[in-house]
Amino acid sequence: MDGEARPYEEPEGFWSDALNQKTMSIIKRVKAPTPKLFKKIRNLGLSLVGVSAVLLASQVALPGALIKAAGYIAVAGGIASAVSQVTTGDKEKQQ
Numbered sequence: 791m792d793g794e795a796r797p798y799e800e801p802e803g804f805w806s807d808a809l810n811q812k813t814m815s816i817i818k819r820v821k822a823p824t825p826k827l828f829k830k831i832r833n834l835g836l837s838l839v840g841v842s843a844v845l846l847a848s849q850v851a852l853p854g855a856l857i858k859a860a861g862y863i864a865v866a867g868g869i870a871s872a873v874s875q876v877t878t879g880d881k882e883k884q885q
Contacts, residue, residue, distance in 0.1 A: 822878040832871045835874065
């Protein structure tokens with residue numbers, strides 16, 4: 791031994807292979823069919839985002855509490871839409 795510590799060397803392609811597998815599974819989940827209930831939740835979330843955008847962009851002076859609530863509604867609607875979009879049904883039921 792020469793007394794020097796050697797840096798850790800990762801196996802070639804280790805992280806890129808893991809990243810490609812995760813990325814492909816996310817893409818497949820988004821493209822997979824969404825169950826009927828979650829389509830309704832997605833559409834409701836998008837509607838909430840639209841309503842809150844109208845409230846936030848209005849030219850009329852609105853109470854501060856309403857503006858704050860519109861911001862929270864926008865976040866909640868966006869999260870509901872995103873989560874329901876990547877929800878897939880059981881493979882046994884789809885086949």
